[in-house]
Amino acid sequence: MYRRRFIATSAGLAAVAGAVPARAQRRDPRVLVFVPQANLTALDPIWTTASISQTHGYTVFDTLFGVDDAGRVQPQMAEGHSVSDDGRTWTIRLRDGLRWHDGERVLARDCAASLERWAKRDVFGGSLLPLVESWGAPDDRTIRIALRSPFPLLPNAMAKTAAVSAFMMPERLARTDPFRQVTEMVGSGPYRFVADEYNSGSRVVYRKFEGYVPRQEPAQNTAGGKVAHFERIEWLVMPDSATAAAALRAGEVDWWDQVNPDLTPLLRRTRGVTVGVNDPSGYIGSLRFNTLHPPFNNVGVRRAILYAANQDDYLRAITGNDPEIFSECHSMWPCGTAYGQETRPADLRGPPDLNRAKAMLRDAGYRGEKVVIINPSDLPSIGPFGLVTADLLRKLEMNVELVETDWGSVIQRRASREPVERGGWSIFHTWWPSPSILNPAISPILRGQGANGWFGWYSNPRVETLAAEWLTAQDEASQARLAEEIQQESYREVPVVPLGRYFIRTAWRTGLTGFLKTASSYPWNVRWA
Numbered sequence: 001m002y003r004r005r006f007i008a009t010s011a012g013l014a015a016v017a018g019a020v021p022a023r024a025q026r027r028d029p030r031v032l033v034f035v036p037q038a039n040l041t042a043l044d045p046i047w048t049t050a051s052i053s054q055t056h057g058y059t060v061f062d063t064l065f066g067v068d069d070a071g072r073v074q075p076q077m078a079e080g081h082s083v084s085d086d087g088r089t090w091t092i093r094l095r096d097g098l099r100w101h102d103g104e105r106v107l108a109r110d111c112a113a114s115l116e117r118w119a120k121r122d123v124f125g126g127s128l129l130p131l132v133e134s135w136g137a138p139d140d141r142t143i144r145i146a147l148r149s150p151f152p153l154l155p156n157a158m159a160k161t162a163a164v165s166a167f168m169m170p171e172r173l174a175r176t177d178p179f180r181q182v183t184e185m186v187g188s189g190p191y192r193f194v195a196d197e198y199n200s201g202s203r204v205v206y207r208k209f210e211g212y213v214p215r216q217e218p219a220q221n222t223a224g225g226k227v228a229h230f231e232r233i234e235w236l237v238m239p240d241s242a243t244a245a246a247a248l249r250a251g252e253v254d255w256w257d258q259v260n261p262d263l264t265p266l267l268r269r270t271r272g273v274t275v276g277v278n279d280p281s282g283y284i285g286s287l288r289f290n291t292l293h294p295p296f297n298n299v300g301v302r303r304a305i306l307y308a309a310n311q312d313d314y315l316r317a318i319t320g321n322d323p324e325i326f327s328e329c330h331s332m333w334p335c336g337t338a339y340g341q342e343t344r345p346a347d348l349r350g351p352p353d354l355n356r357a358k359a360m361l362r363d364a365g366y367r368g369e370k371v372v373i374i375n376p377s378d379l380p381s382i383g384p385f386g387l388v389t390a391d392l393l394r395k396l397e398m399n400v401e402l403v404e405t406d407w408g409s410v411i412q413r414r415a416s417r418e419p420v421e422r423g424g425w426s427i428f429h430t431w432w433p434s435p436s437i438l439n440p441a442i443s444p445i446l447r448g449q450g451a452n453g454w455f456g457w458y459s460n461p462r463v464e465t466l467a468a469e470w471l472t473a474q475d476e477a478s479q480a481r482l483a484e485e486i487q488q489e490s491y492r493e494v495p496v497v498p499l500g501r502y503f504i505r506t507a508w509r510t511g512l513t514g515f516l517k518t519a520s521s522y523p524w525n526v527r528w529a
Contacts, residue, residue, distance in 0.1 A: 027251075029528055030231040034521070035244045037258040038379050039237045040204050041408030043193075044181040046121050049163035049444065049454065050411045051433075055520045058222065059206055059233070060101075061167035061187035064092060064111060064143075065159035066223030069517060071435070073159045074223035076215065077106070077168060077188070079141075087150030092143040099211040100170050101185075101192040108137035113174035115145070115158070115166060120178040122164040123444040124157040126452060127471055153441060153471060161222050161520070162436035163444060190214070190228040190524050200408070204235035206523075219525040221518050229514070229527035239378035239406065248273060248507060255508040257521050260380045261320030267507050275507045277325075279519040281434040284334050285314060285385060285499030286445060290426050291458045293419045295371065295398075300364025302494035307348050308357035308392060311500040317384035319502055326502040332446060332490040334434035335501055339483040345491055358396055370399045372420040373427045376407035381504050385429035414455045428455075433519030434501070439479075440467040440486055445496045458495035 027033070036055070042048040045057030066076040075081070079095040098106035112135040119125030119132070131151055136144035145154070158166045168174075173182050185193035191206035198204055214225035236253060238244040241260035247253045249270045259267065259275060267273050287309065289296040296302055315326040329335035330342045371393055375386025383404075390402040403425075405413075410428055418424035437443040447453055447467060448460025463486055470482040490496075506521070514525040 032230040032233045033253040034235050035238050035253050035256040036235050038407035039201050041200055042411055043185055045167055046118055046164055047181045054162055057167050058522055059191045060185050060189050060193050062189045063166055065155050067159050067161055068220040068223045073155045088147045090145045090154055094141045097213045098188055100188050101209055106188050107140045108143045110171045111143050111168050112137045113171045114168045117174045117178045118166045123447050124160055124441050128157055160442055190226045202237055206233040226524035228524055233523055254512055257506055258381050259505045259507045261322055264505055272510050273507055274510045275505055277503050277505055278515050280517055282501045282503050283431040283433055284501055285431050287429050287497035288456045290456050295366050295369040296426055298364055299493055301366050304357050304360035306494045306497050308352045309497050310352050314385055314388050314499040315502055317388050329501040332487045334438055337438040354395055368399050370420050371426045372401045374403050374410050374413050374425045376410050377404040379407045382429055440470040446486055446490050460493055463489055
């Protein structure tokens, strides 16, 4: 029932099904036409954790280090690095020939300023920041980071691929307050942003940056040679899934980032279209609470929702009831990863009992405070979550308002710390690529950083202490123990409700090749066969 809100009307679907798949005359092969998962409203990928902004970020900007398919850190803009014997001074040498899109040379002081800005917004960077004595640049190609104490995972922090990646910018942009968006998009990546063709809600355009010099290694994830095979990339924003499917079938677009599951069978029957899953690790759905205001500043109320949430309902709503691409996962860490063990306390196990959940709410002191759910009606890989939650909370006799809007508006509103009566929010939903939340260093949803943390502003000093110990633990067994302690604390305090693991299919015109095995749709390496 929930999915019906996210597909076209029966007439619209009939029109899609009846459309004759084009033996489409190939448009200009130098242009890639791409339908992104959602509208791009936030251009600054340091300011937001939104996946669409991160994809945009990797198109325009580059990073000092990247990650290969095995999860190993590799130099990217960096030629190499060294660390002092005491572990407190890191020296990073930039590779030669790096240029910004405005033609200026990439200098070490640009990168030092970029790292400082990034560290003030990222969860991993936030762990590093108190240890930094200085972000230095003794010459144009040398970055020198002086630390108060060793931080062995520094390259890992700079190489992380999501929420928030350490993108390099010119110093004049990197000096912008990290809590205010940069609006001028000048990077050093394989494509440059075409500002005068950007129309939020409609179109985003990138052009090949002729001054970009790729690395020589094969492309893997965010590492290796980022070769731009297209002269121009056009993002066409299509919130309506039926419209996107019809455009793909007709050859009007080349690649649809996230396929609505209801339209997968139709696309599989279409000559000239290929449907696949590029991400091997899957996504973790999550329900996020605003812990600043009632009712979810009350841990008892949060715990009642954790108990009452039925993952099967959420997963079937998102995937179109396709068991091939989902599985329940009640761990606070992603299942299938090192710490993804389901160790729920006994009182949270078993099929949810709504009467018991109502009693938990009463015992917690819930007295009818309004719950505002902000929900994206244009994003089928997230939107059904909000419908399921609204239905659940109404069954629990909570006072619920479901605010349906576009994903870009959700991104903007979730930054508000106001109470609901002044435009704030109580719950929103999202998903995370499993590698982006797999340990205490990088997961913003379990960390307890309060006002300096991720949206919802969950505060838990004990979790922060455990995370700090994890970062300096001497062996994997100690790290595993600390991660499990964070998991148990998260079951008690409930910063987030995990909604299970699922995969999102993508689709493209047959003949397009070179896709990377990643959660994000990176444009380099992609080409016509």
